[in-house]
Amino acid sequence: MKGGSKVVVEPHRHEGVFIAKGKEDALVTKNMVPGETVYNEKKISVQNEDGTKVEYRVWNPFRSKLASAILGGVDDVWIKPGAKVLYLGAASGTTVSHVSDIVGPTGVVYAVEFSHRSRRDLVNMAKKRTNVIPIIEDARHPAKYYQKFSVLVIHCVLSSALKYTSLRVCVEYAMHGMLLRLHFILSIVLAGNCCHANCIDSTVPAEAVFEGEVKKMVQEQLKPTEQVTLEPFERDHACVVGGYRMPKKQRVAA
Structure with a gap:
């Protein structure tokens, strides 16, 4: 899943968990160590209105x-x-x-x-x-x-x-x-x-x-x-x- 303007990240009802909405929806968490992955999971970078970027990691339900x-x-x-x-x-x-x-x-x-x-x-x-x-x-x-x-x-x-x-x-x-x-x-x-x-x-x-x-x-x-x-x-x-x-x-x- 690619980030940018095509992906919208919304808060999940569980605090600290998010849903990335794009061509396919995905469960994500905000990456505490931007740029790093743990198990080759996909990353999503979303740009905020102020120009700053936030990186999320896709949380694979088949792995967790x-x-x-x-x-x-x-x-x-x-x-x-x-x-x-x-x-x-x-x-x-x-x-x-x-x-x-x-x-x-x-x-x-x-x-x-x-x-x-x-x-x-x-x-x-x-x-x-x-x-x-x-x-x-x-x-x-x-x-x-x-x-x-x-x-x-x-x-x-x-x-x-x-x-x-x-x-x-x-x-x-x-x-x-x-x-x-x-x-x-x-x-x-x-x-x-x-x-x-x-x-x-x-x-x-x-x-x-x-x-x-x-x-x-x-x-x-x-x-x-x-x-x-x-x-x-x-x-x-x-x-x-x-x-x-x-x-x-x-x-x-x-």
Whole structure:
């Protein structure tokens, strides 16, 4: 997609995310490091009325389940400018880089990754993105590295872990006093940032799998608030968003 006068960039309803409208519409984020790409994604340069230019990066929903969830209509991802985000299973940093764009210079992304193959790319990306703090540890064992955080308030936990242990990780963070209250975009046993039904039991209908996993979340004191399927970008995937120790709604006096 080329920029210029033929492309109009409009704010998405999720703060920090944008839609580039041209011959084909695309989800984009404002590039925190102009001129640089992370995974050979397309860039769009748009000229403002005052002559200044702003560069955006196309966010490929086939490469990022968070992007596909946004396009799928998820109500709230709890990630916005200035937010503190904990990303479990950050891999080489494809989605992390767009979260970095969204939270901007006043926010921070703590990106946890242990894989030898992925962490090199993640660390190299963080050298240019000052709001990304790579943590080279196993995300399943928060007690080993939670002291590395410089803040006690995390607005959102985003998980790319492939196994049910990501549920326990969120609860353990809270038990350590780091996360007195949080929102999450979590993979249950299902796959990627979100859930892959066929990763559990291919003989069970996806709807039954999702329902069973949500029940497990409730048992862990995690409160799911919405679920969005990720098709056509990911088959049999769903994104589950929710909270932990969320405040009860105040009753309105009659």
